[in-house]
Amino acid sequence: MNNPHTTFIVASYAITAVAVLGTIAAIMLDYRRLRRALEKLGAPVDQRADEG
Amino acid sequence: MSGPLSSLVRREIAIARRIGGGGSMGVVFLLVLVTIVPFAIGPDLNLLRRIGPAILWIASLLAMLLGLDRLFQADWEDGSLDQLQLGATPLEAVVFVKCLAHWATTALPLVVAAPLMGLLMAQEPESMLGIGVSLLVGSPAMTFIGAVGAAATVSLRRGGLLMALLVLPLCIPALIFGVSAANAAAGGTVPFLTPLAVLAALTLASGALCPFAAAALLRRLGE
Amino acid sequence: MLRYANPSFVLRFVKPAIPICAGLTAILLAVGLYLVFFVAPADYQQGETVRIMYIHVPAAWLGMFAYMVMSSAALGTLVWRHPVADAAQKSAAPLGAMFTFVCLVTGSLWGKPMWGTYWVWDARLTSMLVLLLIYLALIALWQTIEEPQRAAKAAAVMTLVGLVNIPIIKFSVDWWNTLHQPASVFTTSGPAIYSSMLWPLLIMAVGATFLFLTLHMMSIRNEILRRRLDRLTHLAVAAGEARGTASFEPAR
Numbered sequence: 001m002n003n004p005h006t007t008f009i010v011a012s013y014a015i016t017a018v019a020v021l022g023t024i025a026a027i028m029l030d031y032r033r034l035r036r037a038l039e040k041l042g043a044p045v046d047q048r049a050d051e052g
Numbered sequence: 053m054s055g056p057l058s059s060l061v062r063r064e065i066a067i068a069r070r071i072g073g074g075g076s077m078g079v080v081f082l083l084v085l086v087t088i089v090p091f092a093i094g095p096d097l098n099l100l101r102r103i104g105p106a107i108l109w110i111a112s113l114l115a116m117l118l119g120l121d122r123l124f125q126a127d128w129e130d131g132s133l134d135q136l137q138l139g140a141t142p143l144e145a146v147v148f149v150k151c152l153a154h155w156a157t158t159a160l161p162l163v164v165a166a167p168l169m170g171l172l173m174a175q176e177p178e179s180m181l182g183i184g185v186s187l188l189v190g191s192p193a194m195t196f197i198g199a200v201g202a203a204a205t206v207s208l209r210r211g212g213l214l215m216a217l218l219v220l221p222l223c224i225p226a227l228i229f230g231v232s233a234a235n236a237a238a239g240g241t242v243p244f245l246t247p248l249a250v251l252a253a254l255t256l257a258s259g260a261l262c263p264f265a266a267a268a269l270l271r272r273l274g275e
Numbered sequence: 276m277l278r279y280a281n282p283s284f285v286l287r288f289v290k291p292a293i294p295i296c297a298g299l300t301a302i303l304l305a306v307g308l309y310l311v312f313f314v315a316p317a318d319y320q321q322g323e324t325v326r327i328m329y330i331h332v333p334a335a336w337l338g339m340f341a342y343m344v345m346s347s348a349a350l351g352t353l354v355w356r357h358p359v360a361d362a363a364q365k366s367a368a369p370l371g372a373m374f375t376f377v378c379l380v381t382g383s384l385w386g387k388p389m390w391g392t393y394w395v396w397d398a399r400l401t402s403m404l405v406l407l408l409i410y411l412a413l414i415a416l417w418q419t420i421e422e423p424q425r426a427a428k429a430a431a432v433m434t435l436v437g438l439v440n441i442p443i444i445k446f447s448v449d450w451w452n453t454l455h456q457p458a459s460v461f462t463t464s465g466p467a468i469y470s471s472m473l474w475p476l477l478i479m480a481v482g483a484t485f486l487f488l489t490l491h492m493m494s495i496r497n498e499i500l501r502r503r504l505d506r507l508t509h510l511a512v513a514a515g516e517a518r519g520t521a522s523f524e525p526a527r
Contacts, residue, residue: 004388005322005323005324005388006323008324008327008384008385008387008388009323009324009326009327011384012327012330012331012380012381012384012385013330015377015380015381015384016330016334016377016380016381019373019376019377019380020373020377020486023369023370023373023490024490027490027493027494027497028493030497031493031496031497031500034497034500034501034504035500037504038500038503038504038507041504041507041508041511200432200433200436201433204416204429204432204433205416205419205429207420207425208419208420211419214412214415214416214419217408217411217412217415218412218413218415218416218433220408221405221408221409221412221437221440221444222409222436222437222440222444224405224444224447224448225440225443225444225446225447228447228448228450228451229447229450232450232451232454242454250447250450254443261439262436265432265435265436268353268432269428269429269432
């Protein structure tokens, strides 16, 4: 893998990883926030409180 | 033509004329855009001759977007949209007629003015004719597509920018074939009629389909 | 059919489905990445850069797949008025935009060593760019219209209008491309695909599809909970409950 194009390969995999992980993190944080807010209202979240 | 629709045309044109500005303001906007382009790219006449049709097409597209967000908004605000929905005339036909009236009051002046502004862009007479014809054939497509965007954003106070975001990507085919028809008229490898025929097809297809989409959007408002 | 439209049913369905899909995603992507980096050969023409293909092509596929999912959900919104279809439609847009963005970025990083420039107005890349613009406009539409049901209907119609337009845009961009570019430009007809390259590519594509499904289900669950939270907040405010009312964050 020692060739002048390694940078491009690494960069594309890194950017993809950042985009995908960022999306996953955003969705999971959103979920946690929503569940917390629902619990604060005393509403059942319809499922057990296992961490999403 | 049936009574309700022709009176709707008269109403739209009367409103456009009384509010004032619709058509003439678009033409002035076009002139301003055509004027600032050389300041950005330099007064090189050869370059301007080459990109002139493209600039005029983009400028006309933007000028047509300007008033479009008001297409249904005024009627929605004062409640006449509800009245139009209650009438016996199908809402699709109402939308179609409103688009035609809007096209006649705002796009038609642009179609007439844009070729003349070709003079500022060092266009040859054939090229000016090509710009005029391609805009005449292609601009209804942009009005119809724009009507869908206007209907989607009708309830928003400042829907103009969002409407442009929605509508501009959908106008790309019309832009491509319009500019290539105008370029073909100025001389080129492509025959003039090929892109013009596709452009006409785009206009007819959007005229047939877009009123249904726009009417579906407007009908949902009352629910 | 109506049973599946029930948000509570969906919540109960996705609860076990999300971990299963997430597990499948992890396994498939792990195997795929192993094959890509340690088994798949370098292309004789493009060298090691061909390894970018294994994310570029699945991302392009998912960028389009997400639009198909979004369009079917849009039909669900317009025809059956499922609240779940609204949620599915709303969640698909950012995911599709993300995959399309990844496709464009990897395509341009692949193009730099191949074409010597980051961006070529190649017909395929340009069509993907227009697709990204459509996604972004739909996301803006969702964010601008406050009322969720009205936003769902507007977005549904715009999605279907876009669906009709995408082949037309593709056709006109192809036409425009042949008009403006001499044939000498490097075309992405791609290298001949050998089975040693095809298998990793297929596994990556399936893995990415499961990634999309997982994220889509998680996101649908969020939308259902968000709507429930909105409704409860309105009820609580309407009932004039003083308890903690002031501390409700806007749920958006």
